[in-house]
Amino acid sequence: MGDNANGTPRLHRRSLFQVGAGAAAAASLAGCAALDEGPDGTAAGADELADLLPTYTPYEGGITPDLPGEPDGTVTPGFLSRPAEPVQAITEPVMTTGEDITAITPLWNPTPPGLPDNSYFTTVNEILGGTVVFNIADGNNYLDKITTTLASGDVPDMFQIPGWEIVNISDFGEAANELFADLSPYLAGDKAKKDYPLLASYPTAAWAMGVFGGKLLGIPWERSPYTNALFARQDLLDQLGAAHPTNLDELLAIAEEVNDPSANRWAFASLDQTVQEAMGVPTLWKIEDGRLVHKFETQAFADAIEFTRQVFDKGLVHPDYVADRNTNAKELVGSGQAVFYEDGVGAWHEMFQTYRGVAGFDLQIVNPLAREAGADATIWRDDPAGMFTFIKKDLTEERIQECLRVANWCSTPFGTVEYDLVSDGVEGVHFTVDAEGVPQRTELGQTEVAPTYMFLSGRANANNKFQYPGMVERLHEWETVAAPALDDSPFQGLRVEMPSDLSAENEPMKDAHHEIYRGQREVAEWATIVDDWRAKVGDSAREYYTKVAEDNDRL
Template identity: 30%
Template sequence: MAGTGGATRPYGPTDQTNDFPEGACVNQSFDRRRFLALVGLGAAAVTGSGGLAGCTSKGTSGDGGTNAGELSRVLPRYIPNTSVKADIQSITGKNGASSDPIFLKYPDSPVTTVSGVPGKGGSYTTMTPLWGSIPPSSGNPYYEAVNRALGATFTMQPADGNTYGDKLPPLFAADKLPDWIQMAPWMTTKLNFAKAVGEKFVDLSPYLAGNAIEAYPNLANIPSSAWAAGVWNGKLYGFPVSSTGFNSAGTYFYRKDIFDQLGIAADGIKGPDDLTALGKQLTDAKGGRWAFDDMFGGGGAYAAQIFKFPLSWDLDSAGKLIHKYETEGMLAALDWHQKLVKAGYVHPDAVAGNTETDQRFRSGKVVCHAGGVGAWNSDDAVSGTSANPRYNRQAFKALSIDGQPEVEIGSGAGWFSYLNKRLSDDQIKECLAVANYLAAPYGSKEWLAVNFGTEGDLYEMKDGNPALTEKGSKYVATSYQWLASPPSVVVPKAGFVQVAKDFGAWQAQAVQYAVKRVFFGMNVTDPAQYATIDQPVVDTITDVRFGRKTLQDYKNAVETWRKAGGNAMRDFRKSVMDRYGTGLNS
């Protein structure tokens, strides 16, 4: 649902590194925009159980790309919607990255993008995640209003996002999946998804590939590159949700109001040494203020930006596959963060594993922290300024250890929804028409209906933007948006226009440092027998970064990981790369 101050998209966990769920402010522009030839396996799934699923040598080119012809046949044609103009246009960066367009207020005359009611009176079950309070399903005026607009009955039963992935394996095993379900790729690792996807879900290729998408103009407004990661085994299965032109793991935040009070210029902070010096300057333990919360991230998700190691695999200078665990950058990052902790610059609750980072940040107990950009929004501004009118969250410009920043980007969309294969052809077409309605762009009448329900009852216009009423706050929740959504845009909420502008300005500079790593945009499923070998290393990383174990302990854990399957995974990944390319041409 639209509900923050700079990006309208469904929000999820901010420490997930595989697909970088982000979402700042209010995100409704998933412009993962241009399909740059999408050479390489791109989206044809590769599985480690029984070989390379659905991939053949047909169409292999000599430039590292394979199945390019197959991909071009199944991907929908991109037909951009030009009926709504943003106040601040997207900025194009490196490697196909681009910032999200910014709307400072909702258009005065919302456009109509769907004529009539899309549904035919069908009834469908759904399953979507929700981070936050789950509203009642029965008698919910928001669900009733949206279902009326859709012309079909969708039983919305959001599940706790924190445990959502754990609910999926039993449903798959018992074949009790709903008609329409949302899953992020990182939730599929325990599902043998490359095999299951064809058994459980509808192949959308015949309905949407190429020019067939013209029947669904709002879906056609989603760039081809966002659809690519929804392709498995050479067929299109997933509707992209939460697509954006800049899909990154997160960033480093600071309290600008405190910096201003102390006369600190944020632009002078460019790398880890500057942050270390800042730690001494900001920390006043007796006064209850520490410079930092966690500055590392689970598995190094945020430290990777500064120390330039990959979020997963990369190619070294000799072209050999190397995992992030094996990089000098990871060792340097662990050493740096451990020294911050031992110097007393990191809040003790963070060291103890307490994850209430935002509360400490808003209260001023910590001045800087690393996190997903979903934390930077108008809801945060409302909470922060209610306690301190001067509260001002900002993000550092891209940081690096060598003065040459790199921000690793993920594929066109990090979330996808799927239709159950048991649906009839007529039901599939009805759901496609509904998806087209749900994907109506920001600035349309349909977008307001999907995200806010009924005007005057569940929302009203304030300062040119939709705002939930007290009743709306009780019943409206991010739900339908997980089934299908338009490209992301940045918009203000609750009058915090500057938050949207600030987020947009940060994103516009960050896209200039975008980099792709090996296997970009490729659905690669590692052999199932190695699904658990990472956890001991992840646990050791946590202990080392917080000073409870040594760097040698980490090196030992990595060596154990190699013997337990890390080297075997490297061999498997090399076979994928040799046969299907690196993904770096996508």
């Protein structure tokens, strides 16, 4: 183990991948204005990274959305139906070297048959003009696969690595620069829109997340900026004559109104982040009196803990969630044992799919809540990209371009033939289209088709769950309302990798405030818990982020 120029422990090449709380505090920052410091550079914003990133160029070859989106991704384009005739975006084969492309991708489902016994793989490869050989790894243990592969130095031609795993790998930026190709020579500026127009259609902020150690290494998978939402069983609210809350006072009043344990019904199946956001807790940091303050240190966070403890003490939370915060809140809401719960926005359509057989089931999204009447709502802002595809560094220029063409092909948006192929295979073989215009897998499709090619790139977000009446319109409306409430982080637009020891402390801190909710610790203990956190990592993290903020004129 050696030290960097700042005296921070840093691991050498073969011991690079220690994971967890012991990981080095100075995880490499991505990019710097001079772009010559490699993994030890400082964070950079879009202006500093402009010479590295593709120029944002909206793709014009797809279908027109019924409800327009926003270029910054805060409002997703909405589609009210599937086109009768999907358009073909790419007509020529994209694999031309005659060599296979090897790829490692995760999967959270049963592994499908491999080649040559999988007609889905065979068909897509024929269209691509060559063979992609997948090494499919268990998504639940994917970090083990990533660290073992990176430590060996023997990486595949294309490697999907999620951002939530990257934060657990110390000195990832150093490893990435050593093992993966710099994509700027192929994509920067106007280069992408000519040869890889679908890659050029990703938001600039998403591309900035793919910069590691001052180089554009990762092809991003764009994601919605919304981390969480509150959902309500609308059918139960209607039966009980209750409305949606608009602030925390109303939330508590409505919760007390609908809560009835004697009828096996509680107000909440889960509750945590919703209250913190409504209280005005920042996503991570905020500036107060010219100084960075972490969300744990804010009075708003302490107020959120006290409010949530009150909700628990009043018996408004389902006892299963009281006993175990990892309980399946979806089941409690789906069975009607709870009225409200919080989840990722993408869970909305999944709940309709799961509980469509429940008579009268109607789950609706609740607009962001304010702390009190007349106050503004706050919504935490998620990173603009969550997963990344990397291309092996020592490939020839021709092979790197081939991999980029495959990534571009896999990026085709909703409404295209390629989108159907990537998502569901061949119509009439792997899926059919039902009366609502929704692809339904055949028995063969259920066996052979799995998320694989989609992990070779990202894809543009699409609000297209039109099989559930009103969902597309309501989600578009919710995002339009939520967009102005997104937290204005002091690091908005900067590409900063969180120090890994700070990330490692998130879970113990979450454990602590959940213990307070449940009465296992007192509300007054929170101040001491925060003091301990400051001594462990908080003050050093503040110093780290302060330098980033000062270097980028945010302080």
